[in-house]
Amino acid sequence: xxxxxxxxxxxxxxxxxxxNPIDAYFARAWSGDKLTAxxxxxxxxxxxxxxxxxxxxxxxxDEARAFAGDKHADRRAKLIERLLNSEESAEFLADLWLDIxxxxxxxxxxxxxxxLGPFRQWLRARFYDDTPYHEIVRALLSDRGSRREKPAVxxxxxxxxxxxxxxxxxxxxxxxFSNRNISCAQxxxxxxxxxTQEEFWGYVEFFRPLQNRGDLVEAGARYGAKRExxxxxxxxxxxxxxGREPESGKRLGAALADLTLxxxxxxxxxxxxxxxxxxxxxxxxxxxxSKGHPALLDALVADFEKHGQSLRRLMRTIVxxxxxxxxxAGSESSRDAYAAGPLKLMGAVQFINVxxxxxxxxxxxxxxxxxVQDSTVAGQQFKDPQVMRILFFRWSQELLLPRGRDPEVVxxxxxxxxxxxxxxxxxxxxxxxxxWGLLARVISxxxxxxxxxxxxxxxxxxxxPTGEERREMLDYITKHSSQVVGDYKAYEDIFWVLVxxxxxxxxx
Amino acid sequence: MKTVKTCECSRRGLLRMALGTAVGxxxxxxxxxxxxxxxxxxxxxxxxxxxxxxMGAPSQIDTLDPKPGTETGGPFGDIETxxxxxxxxxxxxxxxxxxxxxxxxxxxxxxxxxxxxAQYTLxxxxxxxxxxxHPHVGSVVSNELGETTPDxxxxxxxxxAPPAGGGYLAAERGPIVFDRIAAPAEDVLPSTNNxxxxxxxxWELLKASEERFAKDHEDKKVEDRRRAYEKAYQxxxxxxxxxxxxxxxSDDMRRLYGDTDFGNAVLMSRRLLEAGTRFVEVxxxxxxxxxxxxxxxxxxxxxxxxxxxxxxxxxxxxxLLDETLVLWFGEFGRTPRINAANGRDHWTTWTVGLAxxxxxxxxxxxxxxELGMAIKSRPVNTADLFATMYQCxxxxxxxxxxxxxxxxxxxxxxxxxxxxx
Numbered sequence: 001x002x003x004x005x006x007x008x009x010x011x012x013x014x015x016x017x018x019x020n021p022i023d024a025y026f027a028r029a030w031s032g033d034k035l036t037a038x039x040x041x042x043x044x045x046x047x048x049x050x051x052x053x054x055x056x057x058x059x060x061x062d063e064a065r066a067f068a069g070d071k072h073a074d075r076r077a078k079l080i081e082r083l084l085n086s087e088e089s090a091e092f093l094a095d096l097w098l099d100i101x102x103x104x105x106x107x108x109x110x111x112x113x114x115x116l117g118p119f120r121q122w123l124r125a126r127f128y129d130d131t132p133y134h135e136i137v138r139a140l141l142s143d144r145g146s147r148r149e150k151p152a153v154x155x156x157x158x159x160x161x162x163x164x165x166x167x168x169x170x171x172x173x174x175x176x177f178s179n180r181n182i183s184c185a186q187x188x189x190x191x192x193x194x195x196t197q198e199e200f201w202g203y204v205e206f207f208r209p210l211q212n213r214g215d216l217v218e219a220g221a222r223y224g225a226k227r228e229x230x231x232x233x234x235x236x237x238x239x240x241x242x243g244r245e246p247e248s249g250k251r252l253g254a255a256l257a258d259l260t261l262x263x264x265x266x267x268x269x270x271x272x273x274x275x276x277x278x279x280x281x282x283x284x285x286x287x288x289x290s291k292g293h294p295a296l297l298d299a300l301v302a303d304f305e306k307h308g309q310s311l312r313r314l315m316r317t318i319v320x321x322x323x324x325x326x327x328x329a330g331s332e333s334s335r336d337a338y339a340a341g342p343l344k345l346m347g348a349v350q351f352i353n354v355x356x357x358x359x360x361x362x363x364x365x366x367x368x369x370x371x372v373q374d375s376t377v378a379g380q381q382f383k384d385p386q387v388m389r390i391l392f393f394r395w396s397q398e399l400l401l402p403r404g405r406d407p408e409v410v411x412x413x414x415x416x417x418x419x420x421x422x423x424x425x426x427x428x429x430x431x432x433x434x435x436w437g438l439l440a441r442v443i444s445x446x447x448x449x450x451x452x453x454x455x456x457x458x459x460x461x462x463x464x465p466t467g468e469e470r471r472e473m474l475d476y477i478t479k480h481s482s483q484v485v486g487d488y489k490a491y492e493d494i495f496w497v498l499v500x501x502x503x504x505x506x507x508x
Numbered sequence: 509m510k511t512v513k514t515c516e517c518s519r520r521g522l523l524r525m526a527l528g529t530a531v532g533x534x535x536x537x538x539x540x541x542x543x544x545x546x547x548x549x550x551x552x553x554x555x556x557x558x559x560x561x562x563m564g565a566p567s568q569i570d571t572l573d574p575k576p577g578t579e580t581g582g583p584f585g586d587i588e589t590x591x592x593x594x595x596x597x598x599x600x601x602x603x604x605x606x607x608x609x610x611x612x613x614x615x616x617x618x619x620x621x622x623x624x625x626a627q628y629t630l631x632x633x634x635x636x637x638x639x640x641x642h643p644h645v646g647s648v649v650s651n652e653l654g655e656t657t658p659d660x661x662x663x664x665x666x667x668x669a670p671p672a673g674g675g676y677l678a679a680e681r682g683p684i685v686f687d688r689i690a691a692p693a694e695d696v697l698p699s700t701n702n703x704x705x706x707x708x709x710x711w712e713l714l715k716a717s718e719e720r721f722a723k724d725h726e727d728k729k730v731e732d733r734r735r736a737y738e739k740a741y742q743x744x745x746x747x748x749x750x751x752x753x754x755x756x757x758s759d760d761m762r763r764l765y766g767d768t769d770f771g772n773a774v775l776m777s778r779r780l781l782e783a784g785t786r787f788v789e790v791x792x793x794x795x796x797x798x799x800x801x802x803x804x805x806x807x808x809x810x811x812x813x814x815x816x817x818x819x820x821x822x823x824x825x826x827x828l829l830d831e832t833l834v835l836w837f838g839e840f841g842r843t844p845r846i847n848a849a850n851g852r853d854h855w856t857t858w859t860v861g862l863a864x865x866x867x868x869x870x871x872x873x874x875x876x877x878e879l880g881m882a883i884k885s886r887p888v889n890t891a892d893l894f895a896t897m898y899q900c901x902x903x904x905x906x907x908x909x910x911x912x913x914x915x916x917x918x919x920x921x922x923x924x925x926x927x928x929x
Contacts, residue, residue, distance in 0.1 A: 168622075289639060329725060330726075343730070416661065416680075416684050417684055417695065420684075420744060423710075423740060423744065424707065424744050425695045427694070429699065472716065476713060480709070493709065496710050497710060501721065503721045506725075506730070
């Protein structure tokens with residue numbers, strides 16, 4: 001409570017100074033450190049960044065041209081509103097959250113275990129309507145019953161796997177909704193989280209009665225069979241991470257949601273503010289045990305709670321800030337101090353969306369979709385377009401990204417393995433050809449070499465080439481093109497270069 | 509069941525070998541016990557290592573620690589092997605013929621019955637922690653033994669995604685992961701639409717653009733990515749990349765390994781190690797047999813038996829086994845009791861196999877009781893297991909790999925299993 005008050009006070013003082021609390025905070029921080037903030041990002045740079053961050057894809061060449069040609073002073077604010085309220089944004093957030101909640105690495109068993117189609121649809125609708133975040137959390141933790149009528153139960157159903165005790169569900173829930181990493185306390189008392197094994201198992205108790213009987217059921221026998229591997233700890237009773245016990249007579253799920261959402265540390269809000277901050281800035285705002293900006297985190301948490309836990313408002317606060325809108329050109333140390341714009345590798349969902357466009361995977365998806373629709377053997381569940389979307393995603397992921405990535409870590413795209421995959425793999429480089437996808441579109445749309453080069457630059461790195469780059473590319477085309485009609489090998493090479501560039505792979 | 513030579517004997521043998529002279533031997537008689545009490549004498553015969561990682565944790569009872577005819581034994585019998593006194597499950601007839609090269613630790617144990625954290629521990633030797641990422645054991649090995657060539661990755665994982673990367677070691681020490689068991693070399697070998705000359709031409713054009721972006725964005729992330737690309741390019745354009753091409757082996761050799769996805773991956777691991785790679789992990793299977801254990805294990809054993817046996821036979825014939833440590837690994841074992849779904853659940857005592865690299869073959873360390881429910885003698889914890897591996901490779905476990913964010917040793921605790929040397 002004290003913390004929230006401090007946050008509110010800071011928030012009040014920050015809001016007095018300027019309209020954006022983030023900018024006000026860093027203006028103070030910089031004046032103390034004598035730092036100079038980087039220049040604002042140009043329109044091309046900003047448009048690319050905010051598109052990737054809010055709708056998870058790149059602007060098309062036409063969109064980029066139009067935005068850079070718009071001379072209205074409010075063009076950025078208008079763009080942000082349009083993106084925030086778009087269907088596309090809800091789709092993107094649903095995919096991100098599907099990754100975070102149940103991860104896209106779904107197997108046949110997962111489809112038998114849970115109904116992810118209605119779940120994705122449910123998430124999508126929540127984000128489109130900007131449902132208060134606490135309502136989403138409450139449904140995920142306490143809804144029970146039919147996997148189709150209460151789609152939120154699929155979060156638990158997916159995690160209720162082969163384990164006798166739903167430890168994984170408890171660990172994921174603690175991390176997502178209480179801002180606590182408790183996984184290590186399962187086996188030993190945790191040195192950093194100051195958590196004992198007893199506390200760990202006390203939290204797990206909230207999930208113990210859950211059973212997957214097709215629908216999610218909270219079985220009557222709260223403590224179930226005694227577990228041999230718990231040893232002395234087999235008699236622990238349900239307690240939340242802060243030690244509070246559930247109200248007697250209340251269903252454990254409802255009690256868990258109450259306790260989670262009323263925790264004094266505002267863990268649920270802190271976790272989501274930190275998550276979104278990391279989404280936009282590629283780093284945590286107040287990492288534990290290191291110097292960060294806990295006061296700003298407090299202020300943002302206070303603002304979030306004061307305004308009905310609107311995710312859209314929180315995202316708006318971030319992307320309208322000058323802090324977010326600075327150019328990313330600059331050194332790492334200035335970025336560390338938030339005196340240069342964000343620079344991060346594309347996340348998995350963005351990456352897959354981007355390549356779905358570039359490689360025209362839509363076409364393959366539609367073919368697959370049609371096959372399943374016409375199939376007499378495919379289960380009814382797989383005819384759900386939402387399920388197909390999940391399967392497309394999974395399939396693209398298999399094609400484009402190494403397996404086993406952690407959805408919370410977005411650096412899988414910067415590895416030697418990814419370099420080899422995009423420089424050399426025959427399936428990926430096999431799609432970087434003149435007859436296919438984006439390159440085919442560009443070649444048929446433009447006929448002059450210089451126009452084609454410009455179109456490729458705008459489509460992939462969202463800006464026109466500089467004079468030097470234009471010359472370099474045109475020289476290359478002249479040097480490496482034969483007189484044969486339809487020899488587009490040089491364009492394929494330029495295309496290959498652009499998708500392998502850091503400027504392309506980074507969201508900057 | 510016959511276990512092993514006494515500790516005493518092997519300690520002396522070890523010291524004698526280390527000193528190598530009659531005078532040494534005499535000294536050894538006098539000083540052996542106090543000197544070797546610390547067990548820190550590294551033999552370090554192994555120069556490389558291959559880890560066969562059985563994903564999902566295989567049933568020890570249906571593989572290397574059979575309990576035939578008992579209530580926990582399941583439907584399978586046991587068979588004799590070429591190592592006197594060692595019997596293994598009938599599911600592994602070809603491996604049985606190569607057991608003379610291998611030793612078993614049947615009492616590896618931990619307290620962690622969860623896949624993700626246990627996999628992490630058996631890949632890093634450390635428990636998962638919130639504040640630090642530990643490196644893959646293969647990264648530690650290549651870090652400590654050094655690079656044999658810049659043209660190949662020193663640590664490679666085939667067929668799956670390991671739970672650890674380079675951790676706090678330099679980014680380029682991280683394992684290079686080829687997770688598609690069906691085509692691990694697809695990313696590496698040249699293809700028709702991207703022959704080497706074209707790759708080189710494209711690379712030259714890419715380099716200029718990269719420099720401009722790096723100049724404006726002086727950032728470790730950009731630098732790391734640039735280095736990853738340079739490393740990748742170097743491997744792709746080197747002659748040694750042929751090590752990934754199992755088609756260069758004779759038909760007989762490919763048949764020996766079975767010419768299946770897993771067989772070819774194991775064969776590839778041998779080619780990579782020969783060409784200079786320090787550590788290869790081959791991941792395979794879904795051994796998480798909570799249901800239908802017997803049929804599933806039988807099928808999986810049928811898939812791995814030939815390649816693993818072939819690897820031992822092949823390395824021995826090529827006289828490479830002494831310098832190559834071969835590991836049969838998983839994150840834990842499975843319950844002796846068979847559950848209602850004819851499956852076996854998670855169990856934290858299991859069997860690990862080790863061969864080559866200075867391991868004395870044909871030994872069994874530790875014994876589980878008749879039903880496999882309890883450890884009867886010589887428990888070995890996971891730190892001891894890693895200490896044993898590092899001793900084979902001559903890696904000093906007390907060495908601090910980094911000091912930031914806090915000092916991290918190669919291994920925390922752990923005592924090598926002296927009876928294996």
